[in-house]
Amino acid sequence: EVKLEESGGGLVQPGGSLRLSCAASGFTFRSYEMNWVRQAPGKGLEWVSYISSSGNTIYDADSVKGRFTISRDNAKNSLYLQMNSLRAEDTAVYYCTRDRSPEEMGTPQAFDIWGQGTMVTVSP
Amino acid sequence: DIQMTQSPSSLSASVGDRVTITCRASQSINNCLNWYQQKPGKAPKLLIYAASSLQSGVPSRFSGRMSGTDFTLTISSLQPEDFATYYCQQSYSTPLTFGGGTKVEIK
Numbered sequence: 001e002v003k004l005e006e007s008g009g010g011l012v013q014p015g016g017s018l019r020l021s022c023a024a025s026g027f028t029f030r031s032y033e034m035n036w037v038r039q040a041p042g043k044g045l046e047w048v049s050y051i052s053s054s055g056n057t058i059y060d061a062d063s064v065k066g067r068f069t070i071s072r073d074n075a076k077n078s079l080y081l082q083m084n085s086l087r088a089e090d091t092a093v094y095y096c097t098r099d100r101s102p103e104e105m106g107t108p109q110a111f112d113i114w115g116q117g118t119m120v121t122v123s124p
Numbered sequence: 125d126i127q128m129t130q131s132p133s134s135l136s137a138s139v140g141d142r143v144t145i146t147c148r149a150s151q152s153i154n155n156c157l158n159w160y161q162q163k164p165g166k167a168p169k170l171l172i173y174a175a176s177s178l179q180s181g182v183p184s185r186f187s188g189r190m191s192g193t194d195f196t197l198t199i200s201s202l203q204p205e206d207f208a209t210y211y212c213q214q215s216y217s218t219p220l221t222f223g224g225g226t227k228v229e230i231k
Contacts, residue, residue: 035220045160045168045211047220059218095167100179109215110158112179114167 002026002113004096009118016086016122022079022096022115030074033099035108036081038092039117048094049081050108057106064090086122093117126150126214130223136231141202145226147212149193156216157195159188162225163208171210172197202228 008020020036036048049070050059058070069082079096097111127150137143147157155175160168170179172188175195185200199206207230212223 044225045162045213045222047213047222050218050220061219100170100173107215107218108220109156110170110173110179110213111160111168112170112173114169117167 004115006096006115006118009120011121012086017084020081024077029077031102034079035097037095037097040092053104088122091122093119126221128212128221128223130212134227136229137202138231143199143202145197145210147195147223153214153216158213159197160211161208
């Protein structure tokens with residue numbers, strides 16, 4: 001079964017840090033580009049970060065640039081999101097997603113596999 | 125950034141109805157438009173990619189079309205399991221952007 005499972009969410013104070021992890025299984029992780037997408041409570045979807053299959057190309061949303069860092073360990077079939085200088089507006093469910101095509105496109109495309117999400121709450 | 129304007133924001137429909145949701149891009153995005161379905165408390169699910177290609181396993185009652193910068197998602201005969209929120213997303217350029225969503229409710 002193709003699966004993504006996020007972990008690492010929780011309650012953190014403003015200005016704090018958190019590291020999210022996403023464990024991939026059931027497919028050749030190193031062949032796929034990956035992303036993080038978030039959804040604030042009761043709101044729509046917001047793309048956060050993209051990383052190419054090799055890890056050499058990264059794109060971030062302006063809202064997280066300089067604060068969040070996406071990375072991956074292909075040997076461990078894992079995707080990460082290091083979140084620093086957290087703000088109240090970062091409160092959201094964070095989803096790990098897989099790009100649909102196993103070819104390296106160099107930019108994010110359509111997301112065919114999503115994890116169940118992990119909640120991050122930034123509050124005093 | 126490319127803005128995606130989705131309409132309507134909500135609609136009420138009955139089982140068996142034909143439903144159309146529209147998404148307009150603020151500039152040309154070729155066919156780089158994807159549609160997702162999200163049910164409460166669940167992760168989104170990819171329905172349509174590249175404007176009109178049906179994702180594997182998605183029922184054929186879902187279809188997508190493009191006309192210039194206007195894109196439509198059509199459900200030909202609404203089923204009980206289709207009541208959900210639908211989002212469009214452009215993948216033409218970063219930052220990827222989503223429409224605001226369309227909530228399809230039971231009439």
